[in-house]
Amino acid sequence: MLIASYDFSLVLISLAVAVLAAYTALNLAGRIATAKGPAQSLWTCGGALAMGIGIWSMHFIGMLAMSLPIPLGYDLSITLLSLAMAVLASGFALWLVSQAQMPRWHWLLGSLAMGAGISAMHYLGMQALRMQPGIEYDPLLFGLSLLIAVAASAASLWIAFRLRLPGPSVRLARAGAALIMGGAIVGMHYTGMAAAGFPLDSICLAADAGLDTAWLASLVVIVTFAVLAIALLTSVLDARMESRIAQLSASLAEANRELTELALHDSLTKLPNRLLLEDRVGQSIHKMARRNGHFALMFMDLDGFKPVNDAYGHHLGDLLLCAVADRLRQRLRAQDTLARVGGDEFVLLAELREPDDAVNLAGQIVQLIGQPFLVGEHELRVSTSVGIALYPGDGEDQQTLLLNADAAMYHAKGAGKNGYSFFEASMNANARNQLQLLHDLRMALERNEFRLYYQPKFDALDGRPTGAEALLRWQHPERGIVSPAEFIELAEKTGMIILIGEWVLDQACRQMRQWYEQGRQDWRVAVNLSALQFCHVGLIDSVADALQRHALPANCLTLEITETTAMSDADATLQVLNRLAEMGVDLSIDDFGTGYSSLLYLKRLPANELKIDRGFVSDLVHDSDDAAIISAIVALGQALNLRIVAEGVETLQQKSFLTELGCNALQGFLLGHPLPAEQFIQALADSVPITA
Structure with missing residues (x-):
């Protein structure tokens, strides 16, 4: 028998190729298992080619590592056939492990089929030498090589199926499994090589017409490592991209869940909305x-x-x-x-x-x-x-x-x-009325149905007019004039008070500009701010825009807020009022005496005016408590250097009493009723000063 020798470096390279091919196969199995639709078929075909080339190259490099004391070569057609067997066996293995389940009988039949394919690849590769006389195989080692091929295939299929899906430490597990699988494949190959015997008079018929081993070893090594590296890199990059996409998809799903939660639940109480x-x-x-x-x-x-x-x-x-x-x-x-x-x-x-x-x-x-x-x-x-x-x-x-x-x-x-x-059915009328009123209110701004009426204010001592308070009225096409008491609460409840308030502010400044040009530079027009309007983030800009749009000096505008609104959040109120005061706008605390003021905060507010609520004025003459309260308010205002305005003056006795107490300005039906702007000036001209 001819004695074969082996190139140890090529033997190590064949082992490295086997391990790399096994690791690549495990990664590709994972890609195929998680891919969907046409992508799964593409990964199966590409994986079969890369894995088949890897296994075949390990076998072929192992054969190239062997040398005999005679020239050797390989028949091209038989060599390609052995490569085809490797690719088919790899494709079958990848298809099998990509299934959702792998019953035991599938695993056993698959192991036999894959083992037969690897054995066929090996012995076809040996046949490519075309030895004459033929290679003599040791029956025991030959059978052992077949058994190792089946056992290696069984282990590979089981490991690949278990590690096909991503999980914690799966890369480390695949690396360890690749060493075991690579070693098993190499063991089968060299067992088969050991089973081969070459008679002393053997010659290689493919030595002259076949492939030359000198350059073939280098070519196979380079091409194999390139193919496996490209396949592995593609698998890893695709896995990372899919992982990134999965993370983005999960983030998007979470964001959608949170948006749905926000859309369907109240942000404060977390109850359904x-x-x-x-x-x-x-x-x-x-x-x-x-x-x-x-x-x-x-x-x-x-x-x-x-x-x-x-x-x-x-x-x-x-x-x-x-x-x-x-x-x-x-x-x-x-x-x-x-x-x-x-x-x-x-x-x-x-x-x-x-x-x-x-x-x-x-x-x-x-x-x-x-x-x-x-x-x-x-x-x-x-x-x-x-x-x-x-x-x-x-x-x-x-x-x-x-x-x-x-x-x-x-x-x-x-x-x-x-x-x-x-x-009860009788309640429907009121419900429908509220619903209709809300619908009409939404259309009122668009249809220009709101009107401003102006009630004059007078100096308490000399009776000269000092300006007016702008009062909102709704000229409903069917109901006629609608009082604010009927719709303001509804406007606040729906948030429409913001747009309505901006309209009032703009119209009042427009009217004051006309009066200013008519020589009434010492007048002020007062505008009431609702609690919702005062808390709105756009208030400062709205006031500034209205003044600029109508070229009106800021001190011609007085903004009235209720005492309750001013004290609801004193620190926040102070910030807003300070910014308005910096603009030069006059500030009035309306309905004073009806809320729960803190004098500590009151003295810090940049207000110019206190307005006594009409509730104290209405029964002033007959109720000593009301008189005492008004006296205290006037004394407080004077101490804080604030103007004192009393509203709701309807009798001469009230006028006289408030003037003697020290009020600076008076307002009420005795002095003048709210009127549209076009009638307001004429009413002032026609009025006769009222004295006590």
Whole structure:
């Protein structure tokens, strides 16, 4: 027998190729398992080619490592056939491990098929030498090589299937598995090589016409490493890209979830909002229609919340709302829904066994809310008015049921608050009226239906006019003049007061500019600011824009805010008022004496004027308490160097008394009624000074 020798460097290279091919195969199996659609087929084909070339190259480099004392060469067609066997076996293996499941009999048959493919590749490669006489194989080693091929295939398939999906430390596990798989494949190859025997008179028929081994070894090594490196790099980069895409997709899903949460829940109390409530009501309608069941919509409005909010500030008011929400939420059943639909308005959707159960539930709610709340260091008390609409009977859709429950709530408030009221058909008229009024209010600005009336102010000592207060009126096309008392609360509730307030400010400045050009430079026009308007971030810009647009000196404009608004959040109020004062705008504290002022804050406010509420003036002559309060307010204003304006002057006795106390200016029906601008000047010209 011819004695074979081996190039140890090529043997090591064949081992390295086997390990690299195994690691590449494991990565490609992972890519194929996670790919979808056409991408999976492309990865399978590309992976079969790269893995097949890797396994075949390991075998071929191992053969090139062997040398005999005779010239050797390889038949090209048989060599390519052995490569094809490697590619087919690799493709089958990758397809098998990419399946969702691999039952044991699939694994066993696959191991036999893959082992047969690798063995066929090896022995076809040996046949490419075209030895004459033929190669003699040791039966024991030959059988052992086949057994190793099947065992190596079984181990490779099992490992690849287990490590095909991404997970913690999967790369490290694949590296270890690649060493085992590579070693098994190399073991099979060199066992098969050891089984081969070459008779002494053997010659290689492919030595002259076949492939030359001198340059073939270098070519195969370079090409193999390039193919495997490209395949591995592509797999790793694609995996990273997919991981990045998965992270972005997860982030997007989380962002969508958070947006959905924000869109469907109240940001303060985290309760469902009106949108989610309407959806739940719709679901309950379908559910109860199938079961012939009942549910109640209970519309709750907190009685006494506004005074608490005004006295202690919005922050404490928000904490109180959260406390109310938590207390109600603790009593909820799994099938019920509690939502916040407005400032201090909540709605409970409750399933009922019988319609009469709504009475007990409403009573429990009223009693529950009536208990004191400990908010911060304060013990606060509020009550609730509950309006109840039942399904079926009080409505067939979400909007009707909510509207009717709202109407019943207003009826409960009108009946004395701190109680509940069931909806009755007679309440619909008022509900429809409110709905129609809201619709008309939304159109009023567009249709130019608002008007400004001006009530004059007079110097208390000499009776000369000092300006006017701009008062809003609504010229409704059907109802005629609508008083602010009928629509201002609705405008504040819907937020429309911001746009309306900006319109009032602009129109008042426009009118004052006309009076200024007519020589009345010492006049001031006063504009009332609502609490919502005063807290709006765009107030400063609105005032500045109106003054600039009409080229009006800032000291011709007086902004009136109520004492309650000024004291609700004194520090924030101080910042806003300071910025307005820096512009040169006059500032007046309206309805003074009706709120809860802190003198510490009052002296810090950059106000120019205190305005005594008409409630103290109306019974001034007959009520000594009112007279004492007004005297105190006048003394306080004089001490703080503020102008004192008294409104609501309707009698000569009131005028005389207020003048003697030291008021600087007076306003009221005795002196002049609110009139449109075109009648205002004429009324002043026609008026006769009123004396006591």
